[in-house]
Amino acid sequence: MTVNALESATVHDTAARLCNSLRGDLGAENVALWLHDAHQGLLRRVAAVGPRASELPEVFARQVAPQCDEALLTGRTVPVADLGLLSGFAAIPLAGREQPLGLITLDSQPDPEKVQVYAPHVATAVNNAIMADELVRANSQLRAVDQQKSEFLNVVAHDLRTPLTCIRTYTDLLRMYVDEPPETYRDFLTIIAEETERLGELLDNFLDLARIENATIRYEVEPVDLDEILEHFANVYLAKAAAEAIIVGRRVQPQLPTIQADRRRLEQVFSNLMSNAFRHTPRGGSVMLAAVADDGGVRVIVDDTGPGVPKEDRARIFERFRQARNADRSGGGTGLGLAIAKAIVADHGGRIWVEDAPGGGARFCVHLPWQPPPGAAVLRGDQ
Amino acid sequence: MSGKVVVIADDEPRLLASLAFIVQREGGQPVSAPDGLAALAAIREHRPVLALLDVMMPGMDGLAVTRAVRADLALAALPIVVITALGQADHERQALEAGATRYLRKPFDVAALRDLIAGYLRA
Ligand SMILES: Nc1ncnc2c1ncn2[C@@H]1O[C@H](COP(=O)(O)OP(=O)(O)OP(=O)(O)O)[C@@H](O)[C@H]1O
Ligand SMILES: [Mg+2]
Numbered sequence: 001m002t003v004n005a006l007e008s009a010t011v012h013d014t015a016a017r018l019c020n021s022l023r024g025d026l027g028a029e030n031v032a033l034w035l036h037d038a039h040q041g042l043l044r045r046v047a048a049v050g051p052r053a054s055e056l057p058e059v060f061a062r063q064v065a066p067q068c069d070e071a072l073l074t075g076r077t078v079p080v081a082d083l084g085l086l087s088g089f090a091a092i093p094l095a096g097r098e099q100p101l102g103l104i105t106l107d108s109q110p111d112p113e114k115v116q117v118y119a120p121h122v123a124t125a126v127n128n129a130i131m132a133d134e135l136v137r138a139n140s141q142l143r144a145v146d147q148q149k150s151e152f153l154n155v156v157a158h159d160l161r162t163p164l165t166c167i168r169t170y171t172d173l174l175r176m177y178v179d180e181p182p183e184t185y186r187d188f189l190t191i192i193a194e195e196t197e198r199l200g201e202l203l204d205n206f207l208d209l210a211r212i213e214n215a216t217i218r219y220e221v222e223p224v225d226l227d228e229i230l231e232h233f234a235n236v237y238l239a240k241a242a243a244e245a246i247i248v249g250r251r252v253q254p255q256l257p258t259i260q261a262d263r264r265r266l267e268q269v270f271s272n273l274m275s276n277a278f279r280h281t282p283r284g285g286s287v288m289l290a291a292v293a294d295d296g297g298v299r300v301i302v303d304d305t306g307p308g309v310p311k312e313d314r315a316r317i318f319e320r321f322r323q324a325r326n327a328d329r330s331g332g333g334t335g336l337g338l339a340i341a342k343a344i345v346a347d348h349g350g351r352i353w354v355e356d357a358p359g360g361g362a363r364f365c366v367h368l369p370w371q372p373p374p375g376a377a378v379l380r381g382d383q
Numbered sequence: 384m385s386g387k388v389v390v391i392a393d394d395e396p397r398l399l400a401s402l403a404f405i406v407q408r409e410g411g412q413p414v415s416a417p418d419g420l421a422a423l424a425a426i427r428e429h430r431p432v433l434a435l436l437d438v439m440m441p442g443m444d445g446l447a448v449t450r451a452v453r454a455d456l457a458l459a460a461l462p463i464v465v466i467t468a469l470g471q472a473d474h475e476r477q478a479l480e481a482g483a484t485r486y487l488r489k490p491f492d493v494a495a496l497r498d499l500i501a502g503y504l505r506a
Contacts, residue, residue: 161468162395165490169401172493177408191397 010136011035014129015047018122019104023049026114028106032056033126035102036072043068043103050107067091072100077115094123101126155321156206159334163195163202170195205336208268209320212343219265219347219378223258226298229267230289233274237287240278247286253293260371262378265344269352272337273302273364280306280362288357297350297369303357314354318342341366347377386412387504388431392422392448393466394440402435405493409501419443423451426458433503437466437489438474446474446481453482462503466491 019031030050034043044059062069071078071091079090092104092115101123170188177184211217234250241248277287285305292299309317320339338352345352350368357363372378389411391402396417403413414429416422419440426434426448434452436445443451445465452458465478465486478486487496 158468161489162398166395166397166401168490169398169493173401173404176494176497195397 008130008133010133011126011129012046014125016049018125019047019049022104022106022118022122025118026106026108026110028108028110030056031104031106033102033104033122035126036062036096036100038099046102052107068103068105071103075100077110077112077119079109092119094119094126096123097127152320159202160199163199166195167192167199202334205334205340208340209336209343212340212347215377215380217347219262219380221260221262221372221378224261224263224266225258226266226291226300227252227256229263229270230291230300232267233270234289237274237278241287244278244281245284246278246281249286249288251288251290253291256291256293256298257370259298259368261348261368262344265378266348266368269341269344269366270300270302272341273366276337276364277302277304277306277362280304282306285361286359294367297367300366300368302364303359304361305357305359306361308356308360308362309354317354318352349373349376349378386410388412388414388429389500389503390414390416390422390425390429390431390434392416392419392425392435392440392445393437394418395437398437401493402496405497405500406504409497409504411500411504419445419448423448426452426461427455431461432506433500434461434463435466435487435500436463438478439468446477449478449481449483464499 015033019033022028023031028050030048030052032048032053033046035046036042037044041062042059043062043065045056048054048056060068062072067078068091070076071093075093075095077090077092090106090109092106092110094101094103096102104119104122170192174185174188208217230250230252234248237248240246274287281287281304286303287305288301288303290301290303292301318338318341321335342352345366345368348368349372350366352364352366355363355365387410389406391399391406391413392415393399393402394417399415399417403415406413411432414425414431416425417440419436420443422434422436422440422445423443425431434448436448438445449463449465452461452463462484463482465474465481465483466489467474467478467486468489475486475488487499
């Protein structure tokens, strides 16, 4: 809290005004106000007035000034004896809401009666400034969340509209032009069926992402054989691979132990990596899958021989709706696949990233621990 | 059989194909463009009787194409229908300001679009 308060102009202004008026009222030349950083045991200067103000340290540790420490702990005003520049100052503690708020230091012995009157007011004023600042902060955070939500909705609406417009248009065409040959009907119905499917996929993706982000997704952890999963995907893509003359290879470390994970969600991750690899690999290229034990878990690798992902895009492609700058959207992607994959992997306590494949294409790596670490989101609700 | 040309531009291939289909069925000759730049080039080359332009296209958008056409004296009389997306009311005003003859909202009423195209082809 005090750390935030230190960056707050409201708190600084208030503290400076208070120091100025205390200087006159308590008859001191130099007055400074310090906030207590309980986490680190530090006192941080938020305001100082007087000819020697600039000589004061920005921050000092409680232990190096036992008198200040005593003032904080006891709530009593104490003279500060030997602390270099602070020497000879009196420390007036300020009570906070839960913990001591901080100190006022000044270079004259103040009238104890005056201190009794002033200290609580100063403390209240500083506390109020801090609270006002927290409110402003909380408010702007809420606003940012709101903005993100409405941006999300805008993108959702836009992405849903395209397949919807397609479905509606081709349905109307079928109704309007009844004398077309059967091929036209078949073509239009295929388009309608595909766009309907795409609409369903989009909806699933949006829901998945929403569930992951608000932590309502349900995971089921069980032993998962990655060799089996990779074999499954290699088979699923056999027909597509043959059609596009793409070689699919698989290299799994023998006797690779199973990992504890949500099988269906992991399949979702690898399904996206596979479809991405295929989408970006030209005819005659190859897609290589690998799994090896590595660093307390297993590393799964998907290599392709496509254009790869430029360095400057490597972080953003994992954000939702973000695609690489050079991406063509003709493949029908929504830019959600990797965001979902990243969230699922992170919920397992793992990591996903992209680098250069040895052959020049993209290499997507997923590192998963043998079992999710305690507190991992996949374990939530599993107890 | 070279009918009157209608230039159509949309970055969604399937929507583009549906527009081409209607133009063809109504006896026109569709010239398709996947983006604004291609649309402008097609308009200059083919001297169409009508242009149907989607607003949201990569690179040069439908509004920019409209402005470029209106700035060209030789093309200034070309009827331009700009296709806007629902919920982007701003685009409709911008389309008219850019010089569009009219705008059509997506998802559009296909029968109305057909009548509109047929009207320009018969004129
Ligand atoms: N194997 C790859 N090679 C090159 N670029 C890639 C590869 N995989 C992903 N990308 C880039 O990352 C972007 C984001 O990928 P992501 O899977 O999140 O979305 P998408 O595939 O476009 O859509 P979706 O998966 O939602 O259908 C892609 O659009 C592409 O630009
Ligand atoms: Mg994808």
